Amino acid sequence: MLVATASAVPAEPAHLESFLTKETRFFERPLRLSSRIAILVAAVLLLPAFFFPLYTMTLYSNQFPDGLNLNIYAGTLRGGQSPNRDDLREINSLNHYIGMHPLQEADFTEFQWIPLMLGFFIIFSLRSVVIGRMASLVDVLVMFGWFGLFSLWHFYNRLYTYGHNLDPTAAVKVKPFTPPLFGSQQIANFTVFNYPSTGTYLMLAFTVLLVIAIWLSARSKKESVKPQGSV
């Protein structure tokens, strides 16, 4: 039927036509059981991403050989806590010397939209399990990829802004800086390590599982085309 429609189109853009036809066939392809299971697993894996930090920043100095910890969650900012120290409070106490704006949850709008988006992607991926078409799965992957990249860019932007918008009246003048997204940097007497954490890895696993799910239903075309043809 699809082929019939395609044959009505003029012959000139035959390559494009055949390409689009192929793609359309691909998107129309039903998802096999193994793909659906992979998506389900991916959706389940995304749930704990609410509760694990997405990023962890650790600041080491002579005075803090165990490091001050800053954990960035989907919906909140939490410093390391021990009876003898509140790391977030300590980081803000120290940062005020270089004129950095205090880190406070209220300033971070992403704490509202990141959890919302994570929830959306869980539901959205479950939707593709139910619909069972390749198109719905590819939608999830593409949009999630966009969401992930945007979040990373946004986070980088945050790091840049906090490290560059320093109060000019601060007691200690430091060169504006941007902590790395992946790696370490020396800032005054602190060595700052910034690395993605469990939450981000769960999001990565989600992505990888979606790719696997696509691959599972994309391979052995003949087998999958035949049942479709019989429908």
Add this chain to the structure above:
Amino acid sequence: MKRILQTALLLGVLPVLLVFVPSCARRPKVQQRGDIEQSASATYVAPGDLDQYYIFYSGGQSGNVYISGIPSMRHIATIPVFTPYPGTGYGFDKETKAMLGNYTWGDVHHPAMSETNGDYDGRWLFVNDNANDRVARIDLRDFKTKEIFGPIPNISGNHGSSFVTPNTEYVLAASRFSIPLPKGTYAPIEQYATTYHGVLSGLSVDPQTGHLSLGWQVLVPPFDFDLGSVGKGPSNGWAFWTSYNTERATGKLEVTSTQKDRDYIAAVNWKAAEAAVKSGKFKILDGAKIIDPRDVPGIVYLVPCSKSPHGVDVTPDGKYFVGSGKLMGVTTVFNFDKLQKAIQDKNFTGNEDGIPVVNYDAVKEAEVNVGLGPLHTQFDDQGYAYTSLFVESAIAKWKLGTWEVVDKIPVSYNIGHLAVPGGDTVHPEGKYVLALNKLSHGRHISVGPSQPESSQLIDITGDKMKLLYDAFTEPEPHYAQIIRADRLKPIEVYAQSENKNPNAIWDVKNAKIERNGTNVVVHMTAVRSNFEPNKVEVNQGDHVTIYLTNIEQTVDELHGFGLQEYNLQIVVDPGETKTIEFVANKPGVFAYYCTNFCSALHQEMQGYLLVKPNGTASAHAAKPRQSHTQVAKLGSR
């Protein structure tokens, strides 16, 4: 015949060998060097490593408690108790000032760790004040003095204190200096023997809060009650105090009170005293429930002891109590069961103001030949006792049961108390004995005529006691308590959630100055590296209250607040709020500044108190400064 000759020859040679061999043996320096190295490594705590035990020293007339660590013997901290201590601002803020009352010193002799089932439980440390008849409670959660109880009614010279009962039901207190009662009564010294009285007492301890209150008191003859100890196990429910001057003499006690061969140990059935108070068998004297043993028999018995006794110490199993006459060459072990039997059989040899004196021979278990001038005894986990010998300047180690001295070690010099970890509990830990010596005799670089006291750490794990370390303390430790470090779980920051002070503020935005008539109330924050507000403007004569909160939550971020020429200095720990009150009676401008080094910009952590001179004082105020300078100049001419 030949054999006899051989034997004789051998016997002749033997003394020569005995003289020679030890002196040869002593010679090799390698041996000594090895010994020193062993001692050094036994006490060395590498940088960053931690000590294994806390020593809580009483600080004597300094009014403080000192903390050192074992095995390093390093002094780590001082807990001010009865004396203002600008180092931590103790005695300058409203709360601690109220606790100290009008006293600026105390005489701390005997710290006592709170106990559960006869073992240290690490909750509180009680200390007595021999001078002003008080007992203080230190909370070992934050190492701060939380309560000062007293002056205790009717107790005069609270020396036989602050020993605690096995479940911290009571803290003991006793009169060393008998007086006419109640306090405030006058009676000529000639009436000492009849009108003056001693009192033995138990202060009750609230099991939850540790709060002290008057428990029971027992009226006793005017002896000088010296040291106390509590029964445990089979003797639980009894308390023991030594007493000197049972002659009831006055004047030069050195002579008048040492005439009799024996003084007494007072054995008090505190459970019976508690019951007597419950059943109303007491009189009220200066607010205290006091039992007269003539009205309520069965509470106090007197056990004769070598004259001028000092320490009385109950063995870990609670079966014996050891009393030492400080002028004698033996220490006496008394059997608690025998005491009970003598009481049952009424095996008495007399009475003192109606209090039965028990037959010495019926109660004595053994006289241990420890050496000259025995004072105090501690116990280890191997069944040995350690008795300090003041006159001989040594510690004797002897075996419980065989009552034989097995070892002796000289100390430098003139030991008073001694302390073994848990050495006065049901389960002593042994390992070390700490000699708390009265004289250091220059075993240190010279510091002039005012000499420190010496403490020596001695290893008691082997057959022979081994001196490990000399340490020196400020005046003047008497007794000490030693507890394994892992038994205490102190906090190091006051959590914001724990600070219940209604005047605490946690945001610099909430800092404020409010005026109500001539009362100025300041809510101030301290955080690296500023005070908020950093300017307080008042009128001369205003009553100023400052609530200062350290809003830090990081360990060791203390901030001080010193106010120039107003004699004010406090230190607030992370998360703590303190109150200072003063009348701004000096006009002018005074800086307040952080006294406890906090940060790179600590020096900048300062503000100004501006005191506007009031109308009449205005002209007057501008000049005194000048006239002072003039006086100073005149003086220098």
